[in-house]
Amino acid sequence: xxxxxxxxxxxxxxxxxxxxxxxxxxxxxxxxxxxxxxxxxxxxxxxxxxxxxxxxxxxxxxxxxxxxxxxxxxxxxxxxxxxxxxxxxxxxxxxxxxxxxxxxxxxxxxxxxxxxxxxxxxxxxxxxxxxxxxxxxxxxxxxxxxxxxxxxxxxxxxxxxxxxxxxxxxxxxxxxxxxxxxxxxxxxxxxxxxxxxxxxxxxxxxxxxxxxxxxxxxxxxxxxxxxxxxxxxxxxxxxxxxxxxxxxxxxxxxxxxxxxxxxxxxxxxxxxxxxxxxxxxxxxxxxxxxxxxxxxxxxxxxxxxxxxxxxxxxxxxxxxxxxxxxxxxxxxxxxxxxxxxxxxxxxxxxxxxxxxxxxxxxxxxxxxxxxxxxxxxxxxxxxxxxxxxxxxxxxxxxxx
Amino acid sequence: xxxxxxxxxxxxxxxxxxxxxxxxxxxxxxxxxxxxxxxxxxxxxxxxxxxxxxxxxxxxxxxxxxxxxxxxxxxxxxxxxxxxxxxxxxxxxxxxxxxxxxxxxxxxxxxxxxxxxxxxxxxxxxxxxxxxxxxxxxxxxxxxxxxxxxxxxxxxxxxxxxxxxxxxxxxxxxxxxxxxxxxxxxxxxxxxxxxxxxxxxxxxxxxxxxxxxxxxxxxxxxxxxxxxxxxxxxxxxxxxxxxxxxxxxxxxxxxxxxxxxxxxxxxxx
Numbered sequence: 001x002x003x004x005x006x007x008x009x010x011x012x013x014x015x016x017x018x019x020x021x022x023x024x025x026x027x028x029x030x031x032x033x034x035x036x037x038x039x040x041x042x043x044x045x046x047x048x049x050x051x052x053x054x055x056x057x058x059x060x061x062x063x064x065x066x067x068x069x070x071x072x073x074x075x076x077x078x079x080x081x082x083x084x085x086x087x088x089x090x091x092x093x094x095x096x097x098x099x100x101x102x103x104x105x106x107x108x109x110x111x112x113x114x115x116x117x118x119x120x121x122x123x124x125x126x127x128x129x130x131x132x133x134x135x136x137x138x139x140x141x142x143x144x145x146x147x148x149x150x151x152x153x154x155x156x157x158x159x160x161x162x163x164x165x166x167x168x169x170x171x172x173x174x175x176x177x178x179x180x181x182x183x184x185x186x187x188x189x190x191x192x193x194x195x196x197x198x199x200x201x202x203x204x205x206x207x208x209x210x211x212x213x214x215x216x217x218x219x220x221x222x223x224x225x226x227x228x229x230x231x232x233x234x235x236x237x238x239x240x241x242x243x244x245x246x247x248x249x250x251x252x253x254x255x256x257x258x259x260x261x262x263x264x265x266x267x268x269x270x271x272x273x274x275x276x277x278x279x280x281x282x283x284x285x286x287x288x289x290x291x292x293x294x295x296x297x298x299x300x301x302x303x304x305x306x307x308x309x310x311x312x313x314x315x316x317x318x319x320x321x322x323x324x325x326x327x328x329x330x331x332x333x334x335x336x337x338x339x340x341x342x343x344x345x346x347x348x349x350x351x352x353x354x355x356x357x358x359x360x361x362x363x364x365x366x367x368x369x370x371x372x373x374x375x376x377x378x379x380x381x382x383x384x385x386x387x388x389x390x391x392x393x394x395x396x397x398x399x400x
Numbered sequence: 401x402x403x404x405x406x407x408x409x410x411x412x413x414x415x416x417x418x419x420x421x422x423x424x425x426x427x428x429x430x431x432x433x434x435x436x437x438x439x440x441x442x443x444x445x446x447x448x449x450x451x452x453x454x455x456x457x458x459x460x461x462x463x464x465x466x467x468x469x470x471x472x473x474x475x476x477x478x479x480x481x482x483x484x485x486x487x488x489x490x491x492x493x494x495x496x497x498x499x500x501x502x503x504x505x506x507x508x509x510x511x512x513x514x515x516x517x518x519x520x521x522x523x524x525x526x527x528x529x530x531x532x533x534x535x536x537x538x539x540x541x542x543x544x545x546x547x548x549x550x551x552x553x554x555x556x557x558x559x560x561x562x563x564x565x566x567x568x569x570x571x572x573x574x575x576x577x578x579x580x581x582x583x584x585x586x587x588x589x590x591x592x593x594x595x596x597x598x599x600x601x602x603x604x605x606x607x608x609x610x611x612x613x614x615x616x617x618x619x620x621x622x623x624x625x626x627x628x629x630x631x632x633x634x635x636x637x638x639x640x641x642x643x644x645x646x647x648x649x650x651x652x653x654x655x656x657x658x659x660x661x662x663x664x665x666x667x668x669x
Binding site: 088090109111116126127140185 | 492560561563564565566567568569570571574579583
């Protein structure tokens with residue numbers, strides 16, 4: 001929604017029932033990356049890819065584990081698609097090596113790799129029916145006719161396209177095409193499925209539904225998924241782990257929660273969700289607490305999380321998510337982590353309200369408040385003076 | 401649309417079509433002329449058609465033209481398609497601009513120059529002029545037309561289709577003939593037909609590069625006309641027109657049928 005020219009989106013606070021269910025139930029204990037003995041399924045080792053002078057992927061090392069749902073997230077041109085294409089075999093690394101299940105992929109052509117890819121454009125064969133599109137890879141593999149029919153029927157049922165088997169791709173809707181592309185790439189039961197912006201062409205509602213379908217499919221078939229996306233919401237919802245990329249390098253890898261709650265840099269914090277960032281000078285640093293004197297005139301006390309060379313008198317960033325800020329008319333008791341300002345913009349979303357608060361220093365700070373109580377009788381209005389406060393473990397100090 | 405034709409519209413349509421088709425209509429009408437004089441109507445007759453069929457020289461020329469056309473159109477289609485593929489796919493190779501220019505140059509090259517330079521080449525390497533030299537010359541100038549037609553189709557072709565085919569187990573060559581070729585086939589056929597028509601048509605280049613025993617139909621017609629237009633020539637031209645018109649009609653019928661089929665299946669959705 002848009003309020004006074006600001007675009008608000010609050011993807012993570014929707015009380016969607018299936019959303020909650022999917023997040024909680026299935027994969028609580030799936031963390032192979034924490035196990036030192038676990039063998040990576042895919043391993044990029046010092047991979048660099050250059051196109052002429054342009055470095056698309058820069059000395060990248062990455063491990064992905066079996067049955068993992070792994071997302072490459074980044075703006076366009078960050079090298080994420082190149083990474084995927086190198087895995088599929090359409091590009092060869094300029095240097096470095098890629099291993100799949102311990103075997104080097106160097107010089108292996110695309111048609112000999114046990115990897116399938118779902119293309120951003122879907123790349124459905126326009127002169128073939130849905131059935132023939134899906135059967136194409138099986139025919140190519142020389143599988144017996146009866147078995148092909150059986151497997152295609154099964155997958156058509158799985159993606160709910162039985163009635164459309166005879167249609168040509170141009171007689172299908174966008175969502176149906178997406179499912180055909182998905183069916184075509186999973187019917188061969190590849191160990192690894194690469195998905196290049198699989199939901200990019202769908203509208204928002206369909207995209208949300210399809211996210212869960214993809215997750216279920218991955219679970220049911222026990223596949224390893226590697227997905228490329230620029231949509232952070234999509235990556236957060238579906239992934240076991242996310243790699244945030246920029247300019248050919250991985251800035252941070254971690255679970256969605258790690259990426260969101262403990263970004264390792266301002267870039268990651270800014271890229272995922274909304275964040276308030278303040279600049280400040282470190283006035284005190286102990287093992288437990290880091291104290292900053294913010295440029296916006298208030299003292300910030302934050303739990304020390306970084307293991308970096310941040311020392312006294314250095315400048316640093318402090319990042320805090322809007323939902324971790326409390327908004328109140330009353331002045332908080334504590335002197336630190338509190339700042340006064342004036343309500344500048346209000347975005348009422350029903351389940352929650354977004355406030356843009358203009359601090360006395362002129363900085364706009366974003367806070368989102370869950371509407372736990374009905375606020376109709378005593379709403380916070382435009383130009384009201386309010387206090388914003390937060391706990392020491394709510395935000396994170398980042399190196400400049 | 402306005403159903404009432406204004407006088408201005410009627411006049412302009414009549415003028416336009418008269419301008420375009422009067423010469424052809426005259427030619428067809430006079431091919432059924434019983435009189436030996438081209439400009440005097442002597443009653444209806446198909447006499448000149450049987451005369452034409454028994455004219456061995458004309459028949460030989462027609463046969464040469466057909467063979468040259470089939471051969472040169474086929475070879476030009478293969479070469480032109482390959483050139484188009486290279487131009488569209490390899491957007492970054494050294495000398496691409498030069499290569500593109502060189503493929504398209506024959507499109508604007510005066511036929512006389514193409515013909516003359518080919519003649520000089522054949523003479524200098526001692527290639528005996530005849531059926532093969534005419535065919536080679538026709539391949540040379542018609543392949544760039546094929547390249548243009550196929551290239552315009554390939555520009556809108558999603559290259560990831562071929563990658564998808566490779567991903568699903570095709571070698572690059574299999575991916576081409578199982579996926580790309582069927583998809584661009586209409587353009588390839590159109591290119592072939594264009595090349596064939598160009599070959600059928602050509603007088604100038606054929607005159608330069610042909611030798612004894614390989615006189616094409618346009619050359620034969622031209623040389624006979626210089627001795628005076630006979631109704632026999634009119635008959636040959638009428639057959640040619642009929643031949644071309646039938647081809648065009650069949651092509652458009654196929655096209656229309658496909659559109660109707662598409663519309664029908666679209667209605668199912």
